[in-house]
Amino acid sequence: DARVTQTPRDKVTEMGQEVTMRCQPILGHNTVFWYRQTMMQGLELLAYFRNRAPLDDSGMPKDRFSAEMPDATLATLKIQPSEPRDSAVYFCASGFFSGSVITGELFFGEGSRLTVL
């Protein structure tokens, strides 16, 4: 049963520490999204990749967040340094797009819950 895998599921860290979240998209999917979910803002799109190339990271605070896809099986979201306001659940999702058109659904991972003290 194909699924998007995210690690860690839960992370508690102290302000100023570096946090790295990882995502393994479904094999064959060419598009990967990173979303952040908070009670106040709901689901916010942070960044997304097509065929490993970043297409849009305008939703991401550039000074502390970075997103990469070192290969087709791994996407990473890094926060350095972390701040309490970064506390949220971070979701990765993958799907297949033909050109600019989605051809199916986005599959979501179970999320990484980050708490920054």
Add this chain to the structure above:
Amino acid sequence: AQSVTQPDIHITVSEGASLELRCNYSYGATPYLFWYVQSPGQGLQLLLKYFSGDTLVQGIKGFEAEFKRSQSSFNLRKPSVHWSDAAEYFCAVVGNTGTASKLTFGTGTRLQVTL
């Protein structure tokens, strides 16, 4: 840019009652529309999607949604709600922004089911 509005933050229905969750979208062209459900502590699961064709789409778990272009709406319905349907429901639209398209979500509607 595309946007989605879910006007109801929280809805409570009795088990066995019918359900309608509202979704309005803003997009200049024909949208691709989705409904996702999120149970506590879980990721989002697709209920149904509309790309084209029949405006009444059937999804999993007995849900359906109707696309109404004139009203810019894509409301989710279920004739008889089960206690296990209690969750948060998100409407989403895919829009094309130049060379790429992305999924934009509404703020969600939390469904509570009373026995």
